[in-house]
Structures are given as C-alpha cells and as structure tokens.
Amino acid sequence: MSAVEREAIEPAASPRAAAEPSPLYSAWLRRLRLNRRLIIGTQLMLLALFLLAWEVFPRLHVLNPMLTSYPSAIGPTFVSLVGSAGNEGNILYHSWLTLLRSVIGFTLAMGLGIAVAVVLWWSAFLYRVLDPFLVVANALPKIALVPIFYIWLGAISSIYGMAVAIAVFITILMVFNGFKEIDPNKVKLVRTFGASRAQILRKVILPGSVPTMIAALKVNVGLALVGVIVGEFQSAKAGLGFLIQYGSQIYQMNMVMTSIVILAVISTVMYGLIAWFEAGVLQRRQ
Amino acid sequence: MTAPAVELRNVSLRYFTKESETEALRDVSLTVGAGEFVGIVGQSGCGKSTLLSLIAGILEPTAGDVLVAGERVAGPSRKCGYMLQQDYLFEWRTVLDNVLLGPEIQGLDLAQARTRGRALLNGYGLGEFIDYYPHQLSGGMRQRAALARTLNTEPDILLLDEPFSALDFQTRLALANEAWRILKREKKTVILVTHDISEAVSMADRVIVMSRRPGRIKIEHEIRYGGNGAGRPAPFDARNEPEFGAYFSRIWAELEIHVGG
Numbered sequence: 060m061s062a063v064e065r066e067a068i069e070p071a072a073s074p075r076a077a078a079e080p081s082p083l084y085s086a087w088l089r090r091l092r093l094n095r096r097l098i099i100g101t102q103l104m105l106l107a108l109f110l111l112a113w114e115v116f117p118r119l120h121v122l123n124p125m126l127t128s129y130p131s132a133i134g135p136t137f138v139s140l141v142g143s144a145g146n147e148g149n150i151l152y153h154s155w156l157t158l159l160r161s162v163i164g165f166t167l168a169m170g171l172g173i174a175v176a177v178v179l180w181w182s183a184f185l186y187r188v189l190d191p192f193l194v195v196a197n198a199l200p201k202i203a204l205v206p207i208f209y210i211w212l213g214a215i216s217s218i219y220g221m222a223v224a225i226a227v228f229i230t231i232l233m234v235f236n237g238f239k240e241i242d243p244n245k246v247k248l249v250r251t252f253g254a255s256r257a258q259i260l261r262k263v264i265l266p267g268s269v270p271t272m273i274a275a276l277k278v279n280v281g282l283a284l285v286g287v288i289v290g291e292f293q294s295a296k297a298g299l300g301f302l303i304q305y306g307s308q309i310y311q312m313n314m315v316m317t318s319i320v321i322l323a324v325i326s327t328v329m330y331g332l333i334a335w336f337e338a339g340v341l342q343r344r345q
Numbered sequence: 346m347t348a349p350a351v352e353l354r355n356v357s358l359r360y361f362t363k364e365s366e367t368e369a370l371r372d373v374s375l376t377v378g379a380g381e382f383v384g385i386v387g388q389s390g391c392g393k394s395t396l397l398s399l400i401a402g403i404l405e406p407t408a409g410d411v412l413v414a415g416e417r418v419a420g421p422s423r424k425c426g427y428m429l430q431q432d433y434l435f436e437w438r439t440v441l442d443n444v445l446l447g448p449e450i451q452g453l454d455l456a457q458a459r460t461r462g463r464a465l466l467n468g469y470g471l472g473e474f475i476d477y478y479p480h481q482l483s484g485g486m487r488q489r490a491a492l493a494r495t496l497n498t499e500p501d502i503l504l505l506d507e508p509f510s511a512l513d514f515q516t517r518l519a520l521a522n523e524a525w526r527i528l529k530r531e532k533k534t535v536i537l538v539t540h541d542i543s544e545a546v547s548m549a550d551r552v553i554v555m556s557r558r559p560g561r562i563k564i565e566h567e568i569r570y571g572g573n574g575a576g577r578p579a580p581f582d583a584r585n586e587p588e589f590g591a592y593f594s595r596i597w598a599e600l601e602i603h604v605g606g
Binding site: 242244245247248249250251252253254258262263266267269343344 | 401422425426427429430438446
C-alpha cells in the first residue's frame with residue numbers, strides 16, 4: 060500500500076532502459092555482443108574443421124575411406140536411401156520408427172517413474188525397504204539385459220523394455236528426491252487447512268515438483284533413445300538401430316554415418332522441444 | 346456461559362528422535378477468551394510454535410487436553426487459521442489462486458471463496474495484483490496475500506507463528522499495525538507467538554512469557570495503556586505510550602536473555 064512497496068514490484072530493468080545509456084554501458088554491451096559472436100564463430104569453426112578433416116583425410120588415404128565414409132556422402136546417401144526399395148528400405152521410415160519408439164519409451168518411463176515415486180512418497184516404509192534395490196537397479200548396466208529382454212519380451216516389446224529399463228530408475232530417484240525437497244512448511248501450511256494425504260500430493264507435492272519432472276524428462280529423452288537403439292541392434296527389422304547394424308554388416312559406412320547424423324538431429328530436436336517447454340513453464344515461476 | 350475460544354489443560358508434549366527424547370512442553374494450562382489477542386513470547390526452542398501446532402490440530406499432546414470452542418481438538422478444524430513465519434505462497438499459483446487454497450482443500454463453495462478472496466485482496470491493497478505470480482510481489486505484499494489466504498476460510502481463531510519475522514523492520518511495523526486493525530475489526534481471537542517482545546507488547550491484550558525447555562508458562566501480563574476510554578491504541582502508537590517501555594523491560598528481565606549464554 061505504501062509507495063515504497065509499490066516500487067519494489069516494478070521490473071528492475073525498465074527505468075534504466077528508458078534513459079540514455081552511458082558510454083561505459085554501451086561499451087560493456089558491445090563487448091558482451093562481441094564475446095558472444097566470438098563463441099559462436101569458434102563453434103562453427105570447430106564444426107567446419109571436423110567436417111573438413113573427415114572429408115580430406117580419407118580422400119588423401121590418411122584414413123581408410125571404407126571405415127569412415129565422407130561428410131559429402133551423407134546427403135546423396137540420404138537421398139538414395141529415401142528412394143530405396145532394397146533390403147534397407149526407406150530411411151525416413153526407419154527414422155520415424157525410432158523417433159516414435161523413443162517417444163513412447165520415455166513417456167512410459169516417465170509415467171511409471173512418477174507413479175513409483177508417488178508410491179514411495181506415500182509409504183515411507185516401502186521406500187526404506189526398496190531403497191537399496193533401487194540404487195542397485197539404477198547402477199546396473201541395463202545393456203546387459205538386452206539378450207534377456209529379447210528372449211522374454213520378443214523382438215518389438217524388448218525395444219520398449221530396454222528404453223524403459225534404462226530411463227525408469229533414474230526417473231524414480233530424481234522425481235522422488237524432488238518430492239522430498241519440497242519445503243516441509245508448504246506441507247505444514249496445507250495440513251493446517253486440514254489437507255488429506257491425497258490433497259497434499261495433489262496440491263503441493265506434484266505441482267511443486269514440475270521443474271524436477273522436466274529435468275528428469277530431459278535426462279530421459281537421451282536415455283530412452285539409447286535404449287531404443289540398443290534394442291534395435293539386437294532384434295529389430297527396422298529403425299535407425301537396425302540400419303546402423305545392417306550397414307556395418309554389409310560394410311556400408313555411408314549408411315551408418317547417415318543414420319548417426321539423423322540420430323543426432325532427432326535427439327537435438329527432442330531436447331530442444333523440452334527446453335522450450337521448460338522455459339514456458341518456468342517463466343511463470345521464479 | 347460460553348466456552349472459551351481456546352483452552353489448554355495440563356498439556357505436555359514430548360517428541361523423540363533417534364538420538365534423544367525432548368520434552369517440549371510441560372504442564373501448560375492456558376485459557377483464551379473469544380475476541381482476545383494473546384501474545385506468547387519466549388526464546389527459540391521454548392515450544393511456543395509447538396503450542397500453536399497443538400491448537401491447530403496438526404500435533405497431538407502427549408498428555409492433557411486441547412479444546413477449541415469447548416471441543417477437544419482431533420485434527421485440523423475450520424475454526425482455526427494458521428499463519429506461518431514466511432508466506433509460503435505457491436509459486437505456481439497466481440495470488441488469487443493462492444488465496445483459494447484453503448477453500449479448495451476444505452471443499453468450500455469456490456465461487457463464494459473467489460468473491461471473498463477478491464474482496465480481501467482489494468482490502469489489503471492487492472487488488473491490481475490478483476493475477477500476478479508471487480515472485481512479482483514484494484515481501485510485505487506477499488505476507489498480506491498470506492493473511493488473505495488465512496482469512497479466506499473464515500476462521501474465528503487466528504494462530505500467528507512469528508508472521509512478520511521474515512520482513513524488514515519498517516515493513517514489519519507497518520504490517521503488524523495493519524494486521525492488528527484487520528483482526529480487531531473482524532473480532533477474531535488471536536494467539537500470536539513471537540520472540541520479539543516489543544511486537545507482543547504492542548499488539549496483544551495479554552502477554553504470556555514462557556520459560557526455556559521444557560516450555561512452561563512462567564508469568565502472564567495484562568497489557569493496559571493510558572487513560573481509558575479511548576480504547577487500546579494501535580500497535581504503532583502503543584510503542585510511544587509510557588507503559589510500553591515498562592512492560593518491555595519487565596518481560597526482558599523475565600526471559601533471562603543471556604547473549605552467548
């Protein structure tokens with residue numbers, strides 16, 4: 060109500076921006092921009108150097124081109140694989156399948172992980188009983204389970220099994236820790252209103268953990284993709300994992316490298332989407 | 346005769362940790378009449394916050410009875426509203442949605458609660474900020490929103506657990522004064538817990554001094570100011586009354602505050 064308090068809610072930046080910037084401030088801003096350009100420029104240069112080395116060394120036969128392919132071969136290989144009717148099939152179809160599988164994989168891992176975290180939050184007893192098992196399960200290299208999953212779940216389900224197995228334990232641990240880090244006074248507050256345990260979960264714990272869940276999702280996207288590719292190595296008849304495996308068997312490095320480049324694009328785009336979603340959610344919070 | 350708003354009969358509370366057991370409260374008896382403003386002062390760890398948790402029904406006494414409006418407390422009730430040391434506004438809710446938290450949990454009519462919440466926020470000068478998120482508000486505004494949240498469930502009894510202690514000194518005095526006016530106007534029963542003697546003496550009709558652990562009631566003071574008739578001065582003005590200093594130094598002595606001791 061007082062004028063003093065009203066001031067505090069004005070965005071701090073606005074009065075400064077309206078005034079004429081001092082020469083020192085302009086110089087500081089210029090240096091900031093220059094620095095940013097320098098970083099981006101260096102990044103682009105590194106990328107160009109890498110591509111150049113990859114192109115030139117095999118051509119000079121410093122490296123064996125049979126093993127490395129060339130960057131200039133990626134584009135034409137991609138085009139030929141899109142039109143391909145051979146054993147390898149359309150690369151867009153493979154990419155789509157891998158993308159779809161990893162989206163399903165991390166959705167399942169997320170859902171299951173949050174559900175288990177809720178159960179552990181609900182029952183302190185269960186948490187204390189299960190804690191060491193979870194830690195071991197999380198530490199276990201899940202890749203070791205690929206052959207077992209193949210036998211147990213069959214060719215297709217084992218791919219999802221792998222994606223979930225790799226991503227779910229870290230999700231449980233991250234989300235549950237997020238639950239525990241919610242300020243106990245926020246829980247106390249709703250308890251003074253007479254909140255039941257279910258209401259505490261719904262009104263405080265879950266909405267308060269949204270940032271943690273997004274962080275878990277970020278980790279998950281990469282892990283689920285790993286699971287899907289490894290699963291496809293073992294058992295699939297389609298998907299980028301299959302294409303990589305198949306390409307290396309028939310010594311078609313062009314095919315392998317093209318698939319890997321697509322994988323890099325897929326994971327970057329998925330990560331970018333989540334980061335964008337996160338920015339939208341967190342903007343309203345602090 | 347109607348039952349007192351709050352009554353504690355020989356209440357004791359112990360709590361246990363792996364390392365030790367702690368006697369937080371020993372044989373505390375206390376009666377607070379309807380409409381009374383009682384301040385409880387004591388050093389940290391004297392169990393004064395525990396006392397509020399017992400009245401609010403989120404803790405059970407080890408021995409003794411806690412009664413609110415003549416009924417034994419068996420869990421949180423709509424009669425009591427609790428205000429904590431910090432506002433604990435939920436950062437994912439707008440100011441208005443924060444004020445609706447209590448009614449949502451208690452299953453009250455939300456349309457009415459929304460109208461009431463708007464009126465409360467308007468009354469506290471937060472009308473323009475209803476749809477803001479908490480991080481866009483200053484500390485004093487946030488704590489006022491927290492007061493609106495507490496009052497939106499229409500409790501008769503307000504339990505204030507050092508509600509101004511996280512604020513800077515000026516805001517704290519201004520807000521204490523304002524909250525006092527609001528609570529008096531609404532004829533609420535108030536129990537204010539604080540370690541700030543001047544806050545208790547300036548706001549309360551009666552100040553209860555608690556001893557260090559195990560917490561017991563050491564002594565009580567009726568707080569009276571000036572030549573009667575005009576009624577009790579508001580907290581801000583009470584600080585200028587001649588009695589203020591006297592109460593302050595007496596309670597200071599009773600608290601046996603030893604720096605570094």
